[in-house]
Amino acid sequence: MKTRWFYSLATKTTVLVALGTSLVLAAVLTYSYISSRDIIEDQAEQSLLNLAKSEAAKLELKLSSVAEVAGNLAVILETDRLDKVTLNALIRRNVQDHPAVFGSAVAFEPFSFISGVKAYAPYFFEGPDGISFIDLASNSYDYFRHDWYFIPRELGKPVWSSPYFDEGGGNVVMTTFSQPFFHPHAETEKRIWGIVTADVSVEWLTEKLSTIKVGQTGHCFLISENGVFLAHREENLIMRESVFSLAEELNLTNMRAAGKRMLSEDSGFIDIGEFIDKKPLFLGFARLRSTGWSLGVIYPKDELFEEISNLHRTNVTLAVGALLALLAVSVLLASSVTSPLRKIAEAASRVAAGDLDHNLPATHGRDEVGELARAFKNMTVDLKKYIQDLTATTAAKERIESELGVAASIQKSMLPSKFPDREDFDIYAVMDPAREVGGDFYQFLFVDTDRLFLAIGDVSGKGVPAALLMTVATSLIRSAAAEGQAPHSVLEQLNNHLVPGNDSCMFVTVFCAMLELKTGALTYANGGHERPLIVRADGHIASLSPPGGPVVGIMDEMEFSEEQIVLEPGDCLISFTDGVTEAMNTNDELYSRERLISCLEGSQGVTARSVTAKVLDSVSAFATGAPQADDITVLAVKFNGQQH
Amino acid sequence: MNIQFANEGDWIVVGLEGRMDAVTAPEFEKRMLEQIRQGSAKFILDFSRLEYISSAGLRSVLVTGRSSKAKGGDIACCGLQGVVKQVFEISGFQKLMPIFDCLNDALNK
Numbered sequence: 001m002k003t004r005w006f007y008s009l010a011t012k013t014t015v016l017v018a019l020g021t022s023l024v025l026a027a028v029l030t031y032s033y034i035s036s037r038d039i040i041e042d043q044a045e046q047s048l049l050n051l052a053k054s055e056a057a058k059l060e061l062k063l064s065s066v067a068e069v070a071g072n073l074a075v076i077l078e079t080d081r082l083d084k085v086t087l088n089a090l091i092r093r094n095v096q097d098h099p100a101v102f103g104s105a106v107a108f109e110p111f112s113f114i115s116g117v118k119a120y121a122p123y124f125f126e127g128p129d130g131i132s133f134i135d136l137a138s139n140s141y142d143y144f145r146h147d148w149y150f151i152p153r154e155l156g157k158p159v160w161s162s163p164y165f166d167e168g169g170g171n172v173v174m175t176t177f178s179q180p181f182f183h184p185h186a187e188t189e190k191r192i193w194g195i196v197t198a199d200v201s202v203e204w205l206t207e208k209l210s211t212i213k214v215g216q217t218g219h220c221f222l223i224s225e226n227g228v229f230l231a232h233r234e235e236n237l238i239m240r241e242s243v244f245s246l247a248e249e250l251n252l253t254n255m256r257a258a259g260k261r262m263l264s265e266d267s268g269f270i271d272i273g274e275f276i277d278k279k280p281l282f283l284g285f286a287r288l289r290s291t292g293w294s295l296g297v298i299y300p301k302d303e304l305f306e307e308i309s310n311l312h313r314t315n316v317t318l319a320v321g322a323l324l325a326l327l328a329v330s331v332l333l334a335s336s337v338t339s340p341l342r343k344i345a346e347a348a349s350r351v352a353a354g355d356l357d358h359n360l361p362a363t364h365g366r367d368e369v370g371e372l373a374r375a376f377k378n379m380t381v382d383l384k385k386y387i388q389d390l391t392a393t394t395a396a397k398e399r400i401e402s403e404l405g406v407a408a409s410i411q412k413s414m415l416p417s418k419f420p421d422r423e424d425f426d427i428y429a430v431m432d433p434a435r436e437v438g439g440d441f442y443q444f445l446f447v448d449t450d451r452l453f454l455a456i457g458d459v460s461g462k463g464v465p466a467a468l469l470m471t472v473a474t475s476l477i478r479s480a481a482a483e484g485q486a487p488h489s490v491l492e493q494l495n496n497h498l499v500p501g502n503d504s505c506m507f508v509t510v511f512c513a514m515l516e517l518k519t520g521a522l523t524y525a526n527g528g529h530e531r532p533l534i535v536r537a538d539g540h541i542a543s544l545s546p547p548g549g550p551v552v553g554i555m556d557e558m559e560f561s562e563e564q565i566v567l568e569p570g571d572c573l574i575s576f577t578d579g580v581t582e583a584m585n586t587n588d589e590l591y592s593r594e595r596l597i598s599c600l601e602g603s604q605g606v607t608a609r610s611v612t613a614k615v616l617d618s619v620s621a622f623a624t625g626a627p628q629a630d631d632i633t634v635l636a637v638k639f640n641g642q643q644h
Numbered sequence: 645m646n647i648q649f650a651n652e653g654d655w656i657v658v659g660l661e662g663r664m665d666a667v668t669a670p671e672f673e674k675r676m677l678e679q680i681r682q683g684s685a686k687f688i689l690d691f692s693r694l695e696y697i698s699s700a701g702l703r704s705v706l707v708t709g710r711s712s713k714a715k716g717g718d719i720a721c722c723g724l725q726g727v728v729k730q731v732f733e734i735s736g737f738q739k740l741m742p743i744f745d746c747l748n749d750a751l752n753k
Contacts, residue, residue, distance in 0.1 A: 504707070549736045
């Protein structure tokens with residue numbers, strides 16, 4: 001009997017362990033992944049914001065240094081009366097000394113600096129061959145109408161211009177800080193005298209911006225107050241596209257929304273979602289207060305989470321490895337428990353099949369399996385001993401039974417079984433022992449041609465002791481009768497033989513008789529036996545009188561009286577043992593002599609064999625269901641008289 | 645079978661009830677021999693409530709009678725009736741041991 005693998009304890013344990021552990025591991029890993037993501041996202045927000053703010057602050061610093069240069073010159077112009085040469089020298093030095101300043105100009109109101117000259121606007125800038133000078137006041141460049149002059153003059157305060165491509169000036173994209181200055185020593189109200197400008201090349205300003213690395217693929221960009229790109233990794237966008245035009249072009253609403261926020265809020269962090277190349281992005285931004293520009297830092301989400309994803313992947317790999325290791329351990333553990341069990345089960349099958357000598361696997365374990373193995377071993381030892389005992393007992397019993405069988409056939413052979421076929425009389429008898437052998441007996445023999453000797457007897461008790469005494473009694477009776485002794489003399493001789501040494505007080509009741517076949521004269525003696533009955537030819541039923549003498553085998557020197565009766569032709573003598581009258585039914589009632597007598601009524605004229613059968617049938621019908629308590633014997637002799 | 649022992653002067657009255665056959669007789673024999681071993685020897689067997697006695701029962705009575713006589717005692721029977729009385733008559737036991745009609749007759753002997 002082999003357990004199918006999917007029913008085995010080892011498999012069940014392993015599967016349960018695997019399921020449980022997988023669930024726990026999955027829960028832990030998922031939780032750790034999600035919470036790590038949240039932490040990293042928070043940190044990314046902070047660092048992107050900080051980066052944007054710090055870069056914006058750097059730009060702001062540069063811009064303010066430029067503004068300072070212009071401011072200083074304005075102060076000098078308002079306090080000192082400068083001549084043309086000194087002014088030009090100052091402007092030139094501003095450009096020369098300050099790398100932030102791409103170019104600088106001082107533009108005067110009409111006819112205010114050199115008498116008779118309408119416009120004067122000396123401009124120094126970093127040209128390809130060092131610092132160059134041009135006077136902006138030319139026919140082709142009417143500076144009064146340019147924004148950098150016109151707007152601050154109207155507002156009366158310094159202004160940063162929108163970035164523009166300065167054609168004819170520096171020929172670069174620049175933004176210009178324009179500060180109005182006033183006539184010195186004005187008594188009444190301040191009157192604008194001109195505008196001091198300082199240009200910043202946007203390219204110079206942002207030259208490091210696009211090289212700032214944010215992770216692997218993240219980058220910075222700068223947009224103007226209108227959303228126009230001032231700095232971007234992709235240079236073809238610069239000054240050509242704005243956030244909004246690009247959003248329109250690519251149909252990206254989230255880009256437009258992000259642009260709006262960048263230009264309306266001081267700083268912020270936006271989870272933009274999927275962007276141009278379908279990759280989700282984070283955006284941190286900070287606005288430059290002076291110019292209204294906004295600096296953005298883009299960081300791809302994937303990259304941000306790449307590390308955590310890697311970590312997660314490693315964790316999952318480790319977890320799967322740990323799970324496999326755990327499964328291996330579980331399988332080992334489970335089979336270390338179940339393999340002895342399997343061995344015991346196998347041994348049990350062999351033992352059940354009868355192989356009691358099958359050696360059980362040696363078990364030294366003090367655990368439950370060890371106990372089971374030991375208990376099982378003890379059981380086989382006990383079983384073996386029990387079977388040996390049983391075998392021996394059975395053999396002894398069989399021997400006794402077979403001996404009893406032989407004894408029964410010997411006992412049977414001692415009772416005459418051939419009934420003479422005669423016309424002058426008719427005899428039949430049956431002895432039915434309650435056990436294999438019995439204590440009842442009957443005998444008949446011809447003493448000579450005219451005399452038939454009859455005997456029926458019952459040894460006290462039953463079984464083997466009774467049978468032993470029965471054989472002795474039968475032999476003694478036969479030998480005495482064969483000598484031609486009278487019935488009472490036969491009993492006396494039997495008694496004298498049995499009494500000596502009869503310590504166990506076994507006794508025999510015997511009725512014996514001698515029938516004269518010519519006359520029908522019946523001489524008889526009774527040693528404590530049930531009185532036989534006579535069914536007369538006319539149907540009348542009588543008991544043989546008188547009641548019997550003492551039982552045979554107990555008292556020494558007993559004398560038995562001899563009685564005589566004459567049988568008429570047709571009369572039938574029926575003798576029996578107490579197995580007949582004392583047969584019991586299931587209600588513990590005795591068959592009784594009365595029932596026997598009524599059974600025999602109407603039996604006149606039938607053969608000895610028929611009357612015997614009738615009595616036995618009646619007894620067996622009466623005792624149906626109850627075990628036969630005693631040996632049953634019936635001996636019937638029917639006297640027919642001389643047939644002529 | 646139910647067996648009860650009662651002391652009446654020198655005698656021990658053995659009250660027998662039920663059936664005395666091959667199955668119950670050994671118990672009767674065993675308990676009687678036990679009494680004899682303890683020194684009692686004079687018994688009156690009261691059969692008045694005994695329903696049936698078989699030849700095995702008769703043998704037990706004989707055995708106990710012989711054992712008590714060996715110890716110098718005696719045994720008597722009383723209260724025979726019905727089947728038991730018939731069995732005693734048939735087997736001629738009245739010739740083997742004293743039989744009384746009732747317990748008082750036995751005690752007054």
